[in-house]
Amino acid sequence: MARILGRLSSINVQKVVWCCDEIGIAYERIDVGGKFGGNDTPEYLAKNPTGLVPVFEEHGFTLPESNAIVRYLCARDAAGTLWPDDPRERAQVDRWMEWLATSFVPAMRDAFWELVRVPADKRNAAAVEASRVKTEKCMAALDAQLAKRRFLAGERFTAADIVVGCAVHRWLNMPIARAPRPHVERYYAELRSRPGARQVVSQPVT
Numbered sequence: 001m002a003r004i005l006g007r008l009s010s011i012n013v014q015k016v017v018w019c020c021d022e023i024g025i026a027y028e029r030i031d032v033g034g035k036f037g038g039n040d041t042p043e044y045l046a047k048n049p050t051g052l053v054p055v056f057e058e059h060g061f062t063l064p065e066s067n068a069i070v071r072y073l074c075a076r077d078a079a080g081t082l083w084p085d086d087p088r089e090r091a092q093v094d095r096w097m098e099w100l101a102t103s104f105v106p107a108m109r110d111a112f113w114e115l116v117r118v119p120a121d122k123r124n125a126a127a128v129e130a131s132r133v134k135t136e137k138c139m140a141a142l143d144a145q146l147a148k149r150r151f152l153a154g155e156r157f158t159a160a161d162i163v164v165g166c167a168v169h170r171w172l173n174m175p176i177a178r179a180p181r182p183h184v185e186r187y188y189a190e191l192r193s194r195p196g197a198r199q200v201v202s203q204p205v206t
C-alpha cells in the first residue's frame with residue numbers, strides 16, 4: 001500500500017491526501033513533522049533532503065514535493081480528467097498550480113503563521129497586515145476567475161482545484177477579516193461537498 005509521510009495540519013500534506021482520496025488510491029498516512037518530528041533523521045533525509053513533508057512512497061518509489069506528487073498521481077491514475085490530455089487544457093491546470101505555489105501560499109504565509117502559530121502577545125501586526133493585503137489581491141484574482149468558470153480550469157474539477165482548494169480552506173477558516181468573495185464562496189461550498197475533500201475540509205486550521 002502507498003504511504004504518505006506527513007502531518008495532516010500541513011497544507012502540503014493535505015494536497016496529497018485530498019488527491020489520493022479523490023482518485024481512490026489506498027494509502028497509510030504517518031504523522032511526521034511539526035510536533036511529531038521524525039523529519040530530521042538520516043532515514044527521512046535520505047527520502048527528502050529538504051527535511052520537509054510530505055513524502056509519497058509506493059513499491060520502492062519515493063517522491064517529495066506536494067505539487068509534484070499531485071501531478072504524478074493525477075497523470076498516472078486520472079489522465080484525461082484531473083490531468084487533461086490536451087496540452088492547452090493541461091497548461092491551464094498547471095498554471096493555477098504554479099500560481100498557488102508562487103503567489104497565493106507565500107502571500108498567506110505570514111498571516112497564517114502569526115495568527116495561528118504565534119502566541120497572541122508575540123504577534124507581528126505589521127506582518128499580518130502586509131500578508132492580508134497581498135492575500136486579498138490573490139483572492140480578487142481567484143474571484144474574477146471563478147466568476148467566469150465553475151472550476152479553475154473550466155467546467156471540470158482538476159488537480160488545480162485540489163491544491164488551490166487546500167489554500168482556500170485555510171484562508172476562509174483563519175481568524176482574520178476578509179473581503180466578501182461571492183464566487184470563491186460558491187466554489188468553496190462546491191469543493192466541500194466532494195467526498196474526496198472530506199478529510200481536508202473537516203481539518204481545523206492549526
Ligand SMILES: N[C@@H](CCC(=O)N[C@@H](CS)C(=O)NCC(=O)O)C(=O)O
Binds near residue numbers: 053
Ligand atoms: N515545496 C514543499 C514545501 C513543503 C513544506 O514547506 N512543508 C512544511 C509543512 S507545510 C514542513 O515540512 N515543515 C516542517 C515540519 O512540518 O516539521 C512541498 O510543496 O511539498
